Amino acid sequence: MKKLKRSARLVEMTQYLLSRPHTLIPLTTFADRYGAAKSSISEDLVIIKEVFEDEGMGELQTHAGAAGGVKFIPKMPxxxxxxxxxxxxxxxxxxxxxxxxxxxxxxxxxxxxxxxxxxxxxxxxxxxxxxxxxxxxxxxxxxxxxxxxxxxxxxxxxxxxxxxxxxxxxxxxxxxxxxxxxxxxxxxxxxxxxxxxxxxxxxxxxxxxxxxxxxxxxxxxxxxxxxxxxxxxxxxxxxxxxxxxxxxxxxxxxxxxxxxxxxxxxxxxxxxxxx
Amino acid sequence: MKKLKRSARLVEMTQYLLSRPHTLIPLTTFADRYGAAKSSISEDLVIIKEVFEDEGMGELQTHAGAAGGVKFIPKMPxxxxxxxxxxxxxxxxxxxxxxxxxxxxxxxxxxxxxxxxxxxxxxxxxxxxxxxxxxxxxxxxxxxxxxxxxxxxxxxxxxxxxxxxxxxxxxxxxxxxxxxxxxxxxxxxxxxxxxxxxxxxxxxxxxxxxxxxxxxxxxxxxxxxxxxxxxxxxxxxxxxxxxxxxxxxxxxxxxxxxxxxxxxxxxxxxxxxxx
CATH class of the missing domain: 3.40.50.2020 (Rossmann fold)
Incomplete structure:
Protein backbone atom coordinates (compact mmCIF):
# COMPACT_ATOMS: atom_id res chain seq x y z
CA MET A 1 0.00 0.00 0.00
CA LYS A 2 1.22 3.45 -0.86
CA LYS A 3 -0.25 6.81 0.02
CA LEU A 4 -0.65 8.91 -3.10
CA LYS A 5 -1.82 12.49 -3.50
CA ARG A 6 -4.94 13.01 -5.56
CA SER A 7 -2.97 14.22 -8.56
CA ALA A 8 -0.73 11.13 -8.61
CA ARG A 9 -3.72 8.91 -7.89
CA LEU A 10 -5.56 10.26 -10.93
CA VAL A 11 -2.62 9.43 -13.20
CA GLU A 12 -2.30 5.94 -11.71
CA MET A 13 -6.03 5.18 -11.81
CA THR A 14 -6.27 6.38 -15.40
CA GLN A 15 -3.56 3.99 -16.58
CA TYR A 16 -5.00 1.19 -14.41
CA LEU A 17 -8.45 1.54 -15.96
CA LEU A 18 -7.18 2.01 -19.53
CA SER A 19 -5.15 -1.19 -19.34
CA ARG A 20 -8.13 -3.20 -18.06
CA PRO A 21 -11.07 -2.62 -20.42
CA HIS A 22 -14.33 -4.50 -19.81
CA THR A 23 -13.07 -5.55 -16.36
CA LEU A 24 -15.04 -4.89 -13.19
CA ILE A 25 -12.77 -3.28 -10.60
CA PRO A 26 -14.13 -3.06 -7.04
CA LEU A 27 -13.68 0.34 -5.38
CA THR A 28 -11.87 -1.44 -2.55
CA THR A 29 -9.12 -2.39 -5.01
CA PHE A 30 -8.36 1.30 -5.50
CA ALA A 31 -8.92 2.15 -1.84
CA ASP A 32 -6.46 -0.54 -0.76
CA ARG A 33 -4.03 0.27 -3.52
CA TYR A 34 -3.72 3.93 -2.58
CA GLY A 35 -4.60 3.86 1.10
CA ALA A 36 -7.46 6.23 0.40
CA ALA A 37 -11.06 6.40 1.59
CA LYS A 38 -13.68 5.00 -0.77
CA SER A 39 -15.29 8.44 -0.86
CA SER A 40 -12.08 9.96 -2.23
CA ILE A 41 -11.84 7.20 -4.81
CA SER A 42 -15.42 7.91 -5.85
CA GLU A 43 -14.58 11.57 -6.33
CA ASP A 44 -11.54 10.63 -8.44
CA LEU A 45 -13.71 8.40 -10.58
CA VAL A 46 -16.14 11.25 -11.24
CA ILE A 47 -13.28 13.32 -12.66
CA ILE A 48 -11.95 10.43 -14.75
CA LYS A 49 -15.43 9.54 -16.01
CA GLU A 50 -16.00 13.10 -17.16
CA VAL A 51 -12.72 13.27 -19.09
CA PHE A 52 -13.19 9.82 -20.64
CA GLU A 53 -16.66 10.71 -21.84
CA ASP A 54 -15.80 14.24 -22.99
CA GLU A 55 -12.83 12.92 -24.95
CA GLY A 56 -14.78 10.10 -26.57
CA MET A 57 -12.54 7.48 -25.00
CA GLY A 58 -15.36 5.40 -23.66
CA GLU A 59 -17.69 4.94 -20.73
CA LEU A 60 -16.89 4.46 -17.09
CA GLN A 61 -19.75 2.34 -15.77
CA THR A 62 -20.42 2.29 -12.06
CA HIS A 63 -22.03 -0.84 -10.64
CA ALA A 64 -23.49 -0.44 -7.16
CA GLY A 65 -23.77 -3.06 -4.43
CA ALA A 66 -21.50 -5.60 -2.76
CA ALA A 67 -20.29 -7.07 -6.06
CA GLY A 68 -20.07 -3.57 -7.48
CA GLY A 69 -17.26 -1.47 -8.81
CA VAL A 70 -16.27 0.40 -11.91
CA LYS A 71 -15.81 -0.82 -15.46
CA PHE A 72 -14.13 0.94 -18.38
CA ILE A 73 -15.89 0.31 -21.69
CA PRO A 74 -13.75 1.64 -24.56
CA LYS A 75 -15.98 3.32 -27.12
CA MET A 76 -15.25 5.51 -30.07
CA PRO A 77 -18.00 8.01 -30.95
CA MET B 1 -9.11 24.49 -27.34
CA LYS B 2 -10.70 23.63 -24.03
CA LYS B 3 -9.84 24.89 -20.57
CA LEU B 4 -9.34 21.98 -18.23
CA LYS B 5 -8.61 21.95 -14.52
CA ARG B 6 -5.35 20.35 -13.47
CA SER B 7 -7.09 17.19 -12.27
CA ALA B 8 -8.87 16.67 -15.60
CA ARG B 9 -5.74 17.64 -17.48
CA LEU B 10 -3.72 14.95 -15.70
CA VAL B 11 -6.23 12.28 -16.73
CA GLU B 12 -6.26 13.51 -20.31
CA MET B 13 -2.49 13.86 -20.60
CA THR B 14 -1.97 10.40 -19.12
CA GLN B 15 -4.16 8.75 -21.74
CA TYR B 16 -2.66 10.92 -24.48
CA LEU B 17 0.89 9.85 -23.60
CA LEU B 18 0.01 6.18 -23.03
CA SER B 19 -1.59 5.93 -26.45
CA ARG B 20 1.46 7.48 -28.18
CA PRO B 21 4.57 5.55 -27.07
CA HIS B 22 7.94 6.50 -28.58
CA THR B 23 6.41 9.67 -30.01
CA LEU B 24 7.85 13.11 -29.35
CA ILE B 25 5.09 15.46 -28.21
CA PRO B 26 5.97 19.18 -28.11
CA LEU B 27 4.87 20.95 -24.92
CA THR B 28 2.99 23.41 -27.10
CA THR B 29 0.71 20.56 -28.19
CA PHE B 30 -0.46 20.19 -24.62
CA ALA B 31 -0.46 23.94 -23.95
CA ASP B 32 -2.66 24.54 -27.02
CA ARG B 33 -4.81 21.52 -26.30
CA TYR B 34 -5.72 22.61 -22.79
CA GLY B 35 -5.30 26.36 -23.01
CA ALA B 36 -2.72 26.20 -20.26
CA ALA B 37 0.67 27.85 -19.75
CA LYS B 38 3.71 25.78 -20.62
CA SER B 39 4.85 26.10 -17.01
CA SER B 40 1.65 24.41 -15.81
CA ILE B 41 2.11 21.66 -18.39
CA SER B 42 5.66 21.14 -17.15
CA GLU B 43 4.38 20.76 -13.60
CA ASP B 44 1.81 18.23 -14.77
CA LEU B 45 4.49 16.26 -16.55
CA VAL B 46 6.59 16.08 -13.38
CA ILE B 47 3.67 14.43 -11.58
CA ILE B 48 3.01 12.02 -14.46
CA LYS B 49 6.70 11.18 -14.80
CA GLU B 50 6.94 10.31 -11.13
CA VAL B 51 3.93 7.98 -11.23
CA PHE B 52 5.02 6.30 -14.48
CA GLU B 53 8.48 5.64 -13.08
CA ASP B 54 7.31 4.57 -9.62
CA GLU B 55 4.81 2.16 -11.15
CA GLY B 56 7.30 0.67 -13.58
CA MET B 57 5.23 1.79 -16.56
CA GLY B 58 8.13 3.36 -18.36
CA GLU B 59 10.12 6.55 -18.74
CA LEU B 60 8.94 10.02 -19.58
CA GLN B 61 11.86 11.58 -21.42
CA THR B 62 12.08 15.35 -21.67
CA HIS B 63 13.88 16.79 -24.67
CA ALA B 64 14.85 20.45 -24.34
CA GLY B 65 15.12 23.03 -27.11
CA ALA B 66 13.03 24.25 -30.00
CA ALA B 67 12.46 20.75 -31.37
CA GLY B 68 11.92 19.49 -27.82
CA GLY B 69 9.04 17.93 -26.01
CA VAL B 70 8.20 14.84 -24.06
CA LYS B 71 8.34 11.20 -25.08
CA PHE B 72 6.85 8.18 -23.31
CA ILE B 73 9.08 5.10 -23.49
CA PRO B 74 7.15 2.05 -22.21
CA LYS B 75 9.44 -0.10 -20.09
CA MET B 76 8.81 -3.00 -17.81
CA PRO B 77 11.30 -3.36 -14.93
Missing part, protein backbone atom coordinates in the same frame (compact mmCIF):
# COMPACT_ATOMS: atom_id res chain seq x y z
CA UNK A 78 -19.37 7.58 -34.44
CA UNK A 79 -18.15 10.95 -35.71
CA UNK A 80 -14.62 10.07 -34.62
CA UNK A 81 -14.96 6.61 -36.21
CA UNK A 82 -16.08 8.25 -39.44
CA UNK A 83 -12.96 10.43 -39.51
CA UNK A 84 -10.94 7.22 -39.15
CA UNK A 85 -12.90 5.50 -41.93
CA UNK A 86 -12.56 8.47 -44.28
CA UNK A 87 -8.80 8.53 -43.76
CA UNK A 88 -8.71 4.76 -44.38
CA UNK A 89 -10.67 5.26 -47.61
CA UNK A 90 -8.33 8.04 -48.70
CA UNK A 91 -5.32 5.79 -48.19
CA UNK A 92 -6.98 2.83 -49.89
CA UNK A 93 -7.64 4.98 -52.95
CA UNK A 94 -3.92 5.52 -53.67
CA UNK A 95 -3.49 4.35 -57.25
CA UNK A 96 -0.35 2.30 -56.69
CA UNK A 97 -2.38 -0.20 -54.65
CA UNK A 98 -3.89 -1.93 -57.68
CA UNK A 99 -2.32 -5.36 -58.23
CA UNK A 100 -2.74 -7.64 -61.24
CA UNK A 101 -6.24 -9.13 -61.23
CA UNK A 102 -7.70 -6.03 -59.60
CA UNK A 103 -6.52 -7.00 -56.12
CA UNK A 104 -5.68 -4.25 -53.68
CA UNK A 105 -2.41 -4.08 -51.76
CA UNK A 106 -3.38 -3.42 -48.13
CA UNK A 107 -0.51 -4.97 -46.16
CA UNK A 108 1.13 -1.64 -45.36
CA UNK A 109 -2.06 -0.43 -43.68
CA UNK A 110 -2.67 -3.75 -41.92
CA UNK A 111 0.96 -3.51 -40.74
CA UNK A 112 0.32 -0.39 -38.65
CA UNK A 113 -0.46 -1.43 -35.08
CA UNK A 114 -1.97 1.97 -34.21
CA UNK A 115 -4.35 1.79 -37.17
CA UNK A 116 -5.37 -1.76 -36.24
CA UNK A 117 -5.98 -0.62 -32.66
CA UNK A 118 -8.29 2.16 -33.84
CA UNK A 119 -10.24 -0.26 -36.03
CA UNK A 120 -10.37 -2.72 -33.12
CA UNK A 121 -11.81 0.01 -30.94
CA UNK A 122 -14.54 0.69 -33.48
CA UNK A 123 -15.49 -3.00 -33.57
CA UNK A 124 -15.41 -3.06 -29.76
CA UNK A 125 -17.84 -0.12 -29.85
CA UNK A 126 -20.10 -1.73 -32.45
CA UNK A 127 -20.33 -4.97 -30.48
CA UNK A 128 -20.04 -3.59 -26.92
CA UNK A 129 -23.55 -4.67 -25.97
CA UNK A 130 -23.34 -8.19 -27.41
CA UNK A 131 -22.62 -11.16 -25.21
CA UNK A 132 -19.34 -12.47 -26.60
CA UNK A 133 -16.93 -15.13 -25.32
CA UNK A 134 -14.20 -15.06 -27.95
CA UNK A 135 -13.07 -13.26 -31.09
CA UNK A 136 -12.30 -15.49 -34.07
CA UNK A 137 -10.44 -14.97 -37.33
CA UNK A 138 -8.82 -17.11 -39.99
CA UNK A 139 -5.14 -16.70 -40.79
CA UNK A 140 -3.45 -14.50 -41.90
CA UNK A 141 -4.25 -10.88 -42.55
CA UNK A 142 -7.19 -10.53 -40.18
CA UNK A 143 -5.10 -11.54 -37.16
CA UNK A 144 -3.94 -8.08 -36.01
CA UNK A 145 -7.49 -6.78 -36.29
CA UNK A 146 -8.86 -9.69 -34.27
CA UNK A 147 -6.28 -9.14 -31.52
CA UNK A 148 -6.93 -5.41 -31.44
CA UNK A 149 -10.65 -6.12 -31.05
CA UNK A 150 -10.03 -8.81 -28.44
CA UNK A 151 -7.77 -6.49 -26.45
CA UNK A 152 -10.44 -3.76 -26.33
CA UNK A 153 -13.17 -6.23 -25.35
CA UNK A 154 -10.92 -8.15 -22.93
CA UNK A 155 -11.59 -11.38 -24.80
CA UNK A 156 -9.34 -14.21 -26.06
CA UNK A 157 -8.72 -14.72 -29.76
CA UNK A 158 -9.21 -18.04 -31.54
CA UNK A 159 -7.34 -18.62 -34.75
CA UNK A 160 -8.66 -20.79 -37.58
CA UNK A 161 -5.87 -22.33 -39.66
CA UNK A 162 -5.81 -22.90 -43.43
CA UNK A 163 -4.30 -26.32 -42.88
CA UNK A 164 -4.03 -28.63 -39.91
CA UNK A 165 -0.91 -27.90 -37.85
CA UNK A 166 0.92 -30.42 -35.69
CA UNK A 167 1.13 -27.82 -32.91
CA UNK A 168 -2.65 -27.53 -32.64
CA UNK A 169 -3.52 -31.06 -31.53
CA UNK A 170 -6.66 -32.73 -32.86
CA UNK A 171 -8.71 -30.39 -34.98
CA UNK A 172 -12.01 -30.14 -36.82
CA UNK A 173 -11.64 -29.42 -40.52
CA UNK A 174 -14.23 -28.26 -43.01
CA UNK A 175 -14.23 -27.46 -46.68
CA UNK A 176 -15.68 -24.22 -47.88
CA UNK A 177 -16.33 -22.55 -51.19
CA UNK A 178 -14.74 -19.20 -51.74
CA UNK A 179 -17.69 -17.32 -53.21
CA UNK A 180 -15.97 -15.18 -55.81
CA UNK A 181 -13.83 -17.93 -57.35
CA UNK A 182 -16.03 -20.91 -56.50
CA UNK A 183 -12.83 -22.71 -55.50
CA UNK A 184 -12.77 -25.16 -52.60
CA UNK A 185 -10.51 -24.63 -49.59
CA UNK A 186 -10.02 -26.20 -46.19
CA UNK A 187 -9.96 -24.57 -42.79
CA UNK A 188 -9.46 -26.19 -39.43
CA UNK A 189 -9.76 -25.34 -35.77
CA UNK A 190 -8.10 -27.07 -32.86
CA UNK A 191 -10.60 -29.00 -30.75
CA UNK A 192 -9.36 -27.44 -27.58
CA UNK A 193 -9.45 -23.89 -28.93
CA UNK A 194 -13.18 -23.38 -28.49
CA UNK A 195 -15.65 -24.44 -25.79
CA UNK A 196 -19.08 -25.68 -26.81
CA UNK A 197 -21.86 -23.06 -26.84
CA UNK A 198 -19.34 -20.21 -27.13
CA UNK A 199 -20.59 -16.91 -28.50
CA UNK A 200 -18.17 -15.83 -31.17
CA UNK A 201 -17.38 -12.50 -32.81
CA UNK A 202 -15.87 -13.12 -36.26
CA UNK A 203 -13.40 -10.51 -37.51
CA UNK A 204 -11.58 -10.35 -40.84
CA UNK A 205 -9.70 -7.84 -42.96
CA UNK A 206 -11.58 -8.29 -46.23
CA UNK A 207 -14.84 -9.80 -47.42
CA UNK A 208 -16.04 -10.28 -50.96
CA UNK A 209 -18.96 -12.68 -51.34
CA UNK A 210 -18.40 -13.87 -47.78
CA UNK A 211 -17.32 -17.47 -48.48
CA UNK A 212 -14.46 -17.46 -46.01
CA UNK A 213 -16.60 -16.00 -43.25
CA UNK A 214 -19.42 -18.42 -44.10
CA UNK A 215 -16.79 -21.15 -43.69
CA UNK A 216 -16.08 -19.90 -40.17
CA UNK A 217 -19.80 -19.85 -39.44
CA UNK A 218 -20.06 -23.48 -40.62
CA UNK A 219 -17.04 -24.38 -38.49
CA UNK A 220 -18.73 -22.83 -35.45
CA UNK A 221 -21.71 -25.12 -35.99
CA UNK A 222 -19.33 -28.09 -35.64
CA UNK A 223 -18.43 -26.77 -32.18
CA UNK A 224 -22.05 -26.10 -31.29
CA UNK A 225 -21.01 -22.48 -30.96
CA UNK A 226 -22.84 -19.45 -32.24
CA UNK A 227 -22.08 -16.24 -34.10
CA UNK A 228 -22.41 -13.13 -31.97
CA UNK A 229 -21.41 -10.80 -34.80
CA UNK A 230 -19.25 -10.31 -37.86
CA UNK A 231 -16.91 -7.37 -38.43
CA UNK A 232 -14.80 -6.74 -41.54
CA UNK A 233 -12.43 -3.87 -42.18
CA UNK A 234 -13.12 -3.65 -45.92
CA UNK A 235 -15.95 -5.24 -47.86
CA UNK A 236 -16.14 -5.42 -51.58
CA UNK A 237 -19.23 -3.76 -52.94
CA UNK A 238 -18.58 -5.39 -56.31
CA UNK A 239 -20.72 -8.42 -55.52
CA UNK A 240 -24.07 -9.21 -57.07
CA UNK A 241 -26.71 -9.25 -54.38
CA UNK A 242 -27.64 -12.90 -55.02
CA UNK A 243 -23.98 -13.95 -54.72
CA UNK A 244 -23.63 -12.50 -51.25
CA UNK A 245 -23.52 -15.35 -48.75
CA UNK A 246 -23.69 -13.17 -45.67
CA UNK A 247 -25.94 -10.22 -44.93
CA UNK A 248 -25.52 -9.44 -41.27
CA UNK A 249 -22.11 -7.85 -40.73
CA UNK A 250 -20.41 -4.58 -39.91
CA UNK A 251 -17.90 -3.08 -42.37
CA UNK A 252 -15.75 0.00 -41.90
CA UNK A 253 -15.05 0.59 -45.60
CA UNK A 254 -16.64 -0.49 -48.87
CA UNK A 255 -14.58 -1.00 -51.99
CA UNK A 256 -16.97 0.24 -54.63
CA UNK A 257 -14.74 -0.42 -57.61
CA UNK A 258 -11.23 -0.97 -58.93
CA UNK A 259 -10.42 -0.10 -62.50
CA UNK A 260 -7.32 -2.15 -63.29
CA UNK A 261 -6.72 -0.08 -66.44
CA UNK A 262 -6.95 3.46 -65.10
CA UNK A 263 -5.93 2.27 -61.61
CA UNK A 264 -8.81 4.27 -60.18
CA UNK A 265 -10.00 2.92 -56.85
CA UNK A 266 -13.27 3.95 -55.28
CA UNK A 267 -13.66 3.33 -51.55
CA UNK A 268 -16.44 4.65 -49.30
CA UNK A 269 -17.09 4.36 -45.56
CA UNK A 270 -18.67 0.99 -44.74
CA UNK A 271 -22.15 -0.02 -43.66
CA UNK A 272 -21.36 0.78 -40.00
CA UNK A 273 -21.91 4.41 -40.87
CA UNK A 274 -25.24 3.97 -42.61
CA UNK A 275 -26.79 1.91 -39.82
CA UNK B 78 13.13 -6.67 -14.94
CA UNK B 79 11.64 -7.90 -11.65
CA UNK B 80 8.14 -7.33 -13.04
CA UNK B 81 9.14 -9.05 -16.30
CA UNK B 82 10.43 -12.01 -14.32
CA UNK B 83 7.08 -12.38 -12.54
CA UNK B 84 5.48 -12.45 -15.98
CA UNK B 85 7.99 -15.04 -17.25
CA UNK B 86 7.53 -17.26 -14.20
CA UNK B 87 3.77 -17.23 -14.63
CA UNK B 88 4.25 -18.05 -18.32
CA UNK B 89 6.51 -20.98 -17.35
CA UNK B 90 3.97 -22.22 -14.83
CA UNK B 91 1.25 -22.21 -17.46
CA UNK B 92 3.49 -23.85 -20.06
CA UNK B 93 4.23 -26.68 -17.62
CA UNK B 94 0.60 -27.84 -17.48
CA UNK B 95 0.76 -31.50 -18.44
CA UNK B 96 -2.13 -31.48 -20.89
CA UNK B 97 -0.08 -29.32 -23.29
CA UNK B 98 2.01 -32.22 -24.58
CA UNK B 99 0.99 -33.18 -28.12
CA UNK B 100 2.09 -36.23 -30.13
CA UNK B 101 5.73 -35.82 -31.18
CA UNK B 102 6.57 -33.85 -28.04
CA UNK B 103 5.08 -30.62 -29.38
CA UNK B 104 3.60 -28.16 -26.95
CA UNK B 105 0.13 -26.67 -27.30
CA UNK B 106 0.55 -22.92 -26.79
CA UNK B 107 -2.31 -21.44 -28.82
CA UNK B 108 -4.47 -20.70 -25.76
CA UNK B 109 -1.70 -18.53 -24.32
CA UNK B 110 -0.89 -16.90 -27.66
CA UNK B 111 -4.62 -16.20 -27.95
CA UNK B 112 -4.69 -13.87 -24.93
CA UNK B 113 -4.20 -10.28 -26.12
CA UNK B 114 -3.27 -9.05 -22.64
CA UNK B 115 -0.54 -11.67 -22.31
CA UNK B 116 0.81 -10.81 -25.76
CA UNK B 117 0.81 -7.12 -24.82
CA UNK B 118 2.88 -7.83 -21.70
CA UNK B 119 5.38 -9.87 -23.70
CA UNK B 120 5.49 -7.12 -26.32
CA UNK B 121 6.26 -4.61 -23.59
CA UNK B 122 9.18 -6.74 -22.41
CA UNK B 123 10.60 -6.90 -25.94
CA UNK B 124 10.07 -3.14 -26.28
CA UNK B 125 12.08 -2.75 -23.07
CA UNK B 126 14.83 -5.11 -24.19
CA UNK B 127 15.24 -3.30 -27.51
CA UNK B 128 14.32 0.26 -26.43
CA UNK B 129 17.81 1.61 -27.14
CA UNK B 130 18.26 -0.04 -30.56
CA UNK B 131 17.66 1.87 -33.73
CA UNK B 132 14.77 -0.03 -35.33
CA UNK B 133 12.60 0.78 -38.35
CA UNK B 134 10.23 -2.18 -38.45
CA UNK B 135 9.25 -5.33 -36.57
CA UNK B 136 9.17 -8.51 -38.67
CA UNK B 137 7.66 -11.95 -38.14
CA UNK B 138 6.68 -14.93 -40.28
CA UNK B 139 3.12 -16.18 -40.26
CA UNK B 140 1.33 -17.38 -38.19
CA UNK B 141 1.70 -17.71 -34.47
CA UNK B 142 4.25 -14.96 -33.91
CA UNK B 143 1.95 -12.31 -35.41
CA UNK B 144 0.21 -11.12 -32.21
CA UNK B 145 3.57 -10.86 -30.46
CA UNK B 146 5.06 -8.84 -33.33
CA UNK B 147 2.10 -6.42 -33.30
CA UNK B 148 2.23 -6.05 -29.52
CA UNK B 149 5.94 -5.22 -29.79
CA UNK B 150 5.37 -2.88 -32.72
CA UNK B 151 2.59 -1.08 -30.85
CA UNK B 152 4.83 -0.43 -27.83
CA UNK B 153 7.72 0.75 -30.01
CA UNK B 154 5.48 2.75 -32.37
CA UNK B 155 6.78 0.79 -35.35
CA UNK B 156 5.10 -0.91 -38.33
CA UNK B 157 4.99 -4.69 -38.66
CA UNK B 158 6.14 -6.56 -41.74
CA UNK B 159 4.78 -10.03 -42.33
CA UNK B 160 6.72 -12.77 -44.11
CA UNK B 161 4.43 -15.28 -45.81
CA UNK B 162 4.91 -19.03 -46.13
CA UNK B 163 3.79 -18.86 -49.73
CA UNK B 164 3.47 -16.10 -52.26
CA UNK B 165 0.07 -14.43 -52.07
CA UNK B 166 -1.68 -12.69 -54.94
CA UNK B 167 -2.57 -9.81 -52.60
CA UNK B 168 1.08 -9.01 -51.88
CA UNK B 169 2.27 -8.01 -55.36
CA UNK B 170 5.74 -9.01 -56.53
CA UNK B 171 7.71 -10.72 -53.81
CA UNK B 172 11.15 -12.08 -53.02
CA UNK B 173 11.14 -15.76 -52.07
CA UNK B 174 13.87 -17.81 -50.44
CA UNK B 175 14.20 -21.42 -49.38
CA UNK B 176 15.34 -22.23 -45.89
CA UNK B 177 16.18 -25.34 -43.95
CA UNK B 178 14.21 -25.89 -40.77
CA UNK B 179 17.04 -26.90 -38.43
CA UNK B 180 15.37 -29.56 -36.34
CA UNK B 181 13.83 -31.51 -39.24
CA UNK B 182 16.30 -30.54 -41.95
CA UNK B 183 13.30 -30.06 -44.22
CA UNK B 184 13.19 -27.34 -46.84
CA UNK B 185 10.53 -24.63 -46.82
CA UNK B 186 9.83 -21.40 -48.65
CA UNK B 187 9.14 -17.96 -47.29
CA UNK B 188 8.45 -14.78 -49.20
CA UNK B 189 8.17 -11.09 -48.60
CA UNK B 190 6.41 -8.51 -50.74
CA UNK B 191 8.87 -6.19 -52.48
CA UNK B 192 7.05 -3.15 -51.32
CA UNK B 193 6.83 -4.27 -47.70
CA UNK B 194 10.38 -3.31 -46.75
CA UNK B 195 12.61 -0.37 -47.69
CA UNK B 196 16.29 -0.99 -48.42
CA UNK B 197 18.68 -0.51 -45.48
CA UNK B 198 15.86 -0.98 -42.97
CA UNK B 199 16.83 -1.98 -39.44
CA UNK B 200 14.63 -4.89 -38.48
CA UNK B 201 13.62 -6.42 -35.17
CA UNK B 202 12.64 -10.07 -35.73
CA UNK B 203 10.01 -11.49 -33.36
CA UNK B 204 8.63 -15.02 -33.16
CA UNK B 205 6.70 -17.24 -30.75
CA UNK B 206 9.03 -20.25 -30.73
CA UNK B 207 12.57 -21.08 -31.76
CA UNK B 208 14.26 -24.46 -31.82
CA UNK B 209 17.50 -24.57 -33.82
CA UNK B 210 16.64 -21.19 -35.31
CA UNK B 211 16.16 -22.23 -38.95
CA UNK B 212 13.04 -20.16 -39.47
CA UNK B 213 14.61 -17.06 -37.97
CA UNK B 214 17.79 -17.66 -39.96
CA UNK B 215 15.53 -17.76 -43.01
CA UNK B 216 14.22 -14.30 -42.12
CA UNK B 217 17.80 -13.08 -41.65
CA UNK B 218 18.67 -14.40 -45.13
CA UNK B 219 15.55 -12.75 -46.55
CA UNK B 220 16.64 -9.43 -45.03
CA UNK B 221 19.94 -9.70 -46.88
CA UNK B 222 17.95 -9.83 -50.14
CA UNK B 223 16.46 -6.46 -49.20
CA UNK B 224 19.84 -5.07 -48.16
CA UNK B 225 18.28 -4.68 -44.72
CA UNK B 226 19.86 -5.54 -41.41
CA UNK B 227 18.90 -7.31 -38.19
CA UNK B 228 18.54 -4.96 -35.23
CA UNK B 229 17.62 -7.77 -32.84
CA UNK B 230 15.79 -11.06 -32.40
CA UNK B 231 13.18 -11.77 -29.73
CA UNK B 232 11.41 -15.09 -29.15
CA UNK B 233 8.77 -15.88 -26.57
CA UNK B 234 9.89 -19.47 -25.98
CA UNK B 235 13.14 -21.11 -27.07
CA UNK B 236 13.79 -24.79 -26.95
CA UNK B 237 16.79 -25.65 -24.83
CA UNK B 238 16.77 -29.15 -26.30
CA UNK B 239 19.17 -28.23 -29.07
CA UNK B 240 22.78 -29.38 -29.34
CA UNK B 241 25.04 -26.37 -29.24
CA UNK B 242 26.51 -27.06 -32.70
CA UNK B 243 23.00 -27.33 -34.21
CA UNK B 244 22.04 -23.85 -33.06
CA UNK B 245 22.02 -21.55 -36.06
CA UNK B 246 21.51 -18.36 -34.12
CA UNK B 247 23.25 -17.18 -30.97
CA UNK B 248 22.27 -13.56 -30.52
CA UNK B 249 18.65 -13.37 -29.42
CA UNK B 250 16.43 -12.61 -26.44
CA UNK B 251 14.08 -15.30 -25.10
CA UNK B 252 11.50 -14.94 -22.35
CA UNK B 253 11.18 -18.66 -21.57
CA UNK B 254 13.30 -21.75 -22.22
CA UNK B 255 11.73 -25.14 -22.76
CA UNK B 256 14.26 -27.38 -21.03
CA UNK B 257 12.51 -30.64 -21.74
CA UNK B 258 9.29 -32.43 -22.64
CA UNK B 259 8.81 -36.05 -21.61
CA UNK B 260 6.14 -37.33 -23.95
CA UNK B 261 5.63 -40.43 -21.77
CA UNK B 262 5.25 -38.87 -18.33
CA UNK B 263 3.98 -35.62 -19.89
CA UNK B 264 6.36 -33.71 -17.64
CA UNK B 265 7.30 -30.33 -19.08
CA UNK B 266 10.19 -28.30 -17.77
CA UNK B 267 10.20 -24.59 -18.59
CA UNK B 268 12.45 -21.93 -17.11
CA UNK B 269 12.70 -18.16 -17.59
CA UNK B 270 14.61 -17.35 -20.79
CA UNK B 271 18.02 -15.84 -21.45
CA UNK B 272 16.68 -12.28 -21.01
CA UNK B 273 16.85 -12.89 -17.28
CA UNK B 274 20.40 -14.19 -17.16
CA UNK B 275 21.85 -11.30 -19.20
Missing amino acids: KDQALIFAEELCRQLQQKDRVLPGGYLYMSDLLGQPSLMNEAGKIFATAFADQEIDVVMTVETKGIPLAYATGAQLNLPVVLVRRDHQVTEGSAVSINYVSGSHKSIHTMSLSRRALKEKSKVLIVDDFMKAGGTIQGMVDLLAEFDAEVAGVGVLVESGEVESEERLLRDYVSLATLAGVDSKSKEINVKPGNYFSK | KDQALIFAEELCRQLQQKDRVLPGGYLYMSDLLGQPSLMNEAGKIFATAFADQEIDVVMTVETKGIPLAYATGAQLNLPVVLVRRDHQVTEGSAVSINYVSGSHKSIHTMSLSRRALKEKSKVLIVDDFMKAGGTIQGMVDLLAEFDAEVAGVGVLVESGEVESEERLLRDYVSLATLAGVDSKSKEINVKPGNYFSK
